[in-house]
Amino acid sequence: SLLYPGQTDFVLQAAWPNAWESMSFFLDSLMMFLDCRPDTLANTLQAEGFLGEALEIYRSIAGREPDNAEVLSNMGNALAALGRVDDAVEAYRASLRLRPDSRVHSNLLFARQYEADATAGTLLAEARQWNRLYGGVERCMHPNEPDSERRLRIGYLSPDFRRHAA
Numbered sequence: 001s002l003l004y005p006g007q008t009d010f011v012l013q014a015a016w017p018n019a020w021e022s023m024s025f026f027l028d029s030l031m032m033f034l035d036c037r038p039d040t041l042a043n044t045l046q047a048e049g050f051l052g053e054a055l056e057i058y059r060s061i062a063g064r065e066p067d068n069a070e071v072l073s074n075m076g077n078a079l080a081a082l083g084r085v086d087d088a089v090e091a092y093r094a095s096l097r098l099r100p101d102s103r104v105h106s107n108l109l110f111a112r113q114y115e116a117d118a119t120a121g122t123l124l125a126e127a128r129q130w131n132r133l134y135g136g137v138e139r140c141m142h143p144n145e146p147d148s149e150r151r152l153r154i155g156y157l158s159p160d161f162r163r164h165a166a
Contacts, residue, residue: 039071051078069099076107085114102134 042057058075061068076091092108095101109126112118 039068039074042071043074046074046078046081051082054078055082067098069095069101069104072098073101073104073107076104076111080107080111085111085116089115100133102130105130105134 038057038061042054042061045051045057046054055075055078058071058078061071062075065071072091072095076088076095079085079088079091088111089108092104092111095104096108109123109130112123112126
């Protein structure tokens, strides 16, 4: 929980029944005092693993600012991390309707792999759409000595290191 790290929310709720109401008041007061934007707080909570709390803030912002593509994308990330794939896909699609973005579309493509009704055909169509929209980037060419006796060195750095298997 936010107040007592390592303890479950159930224990916190039993010990302090109004904890989340008090926490909400505290966070609102803290944001006003620090002149903190709600989306900044939600992003911080999400990064620290407080996905439910971050999701509540994202929903609140989306209710006030339905055309905020970044908040909808971040809400999709929180929903996906909570395993709510269908809701995450819906949030990503809403974000993309407002502002096409390769990163958000990539998150959509990744989340769609976990849809219950996903097929190879639907995933391929989504990947082809991503490629049509964002795949036209020029490739970087590296000078290479064409020596067949030279040792071949291959390296790969994943931007998602330790976040998923692929």
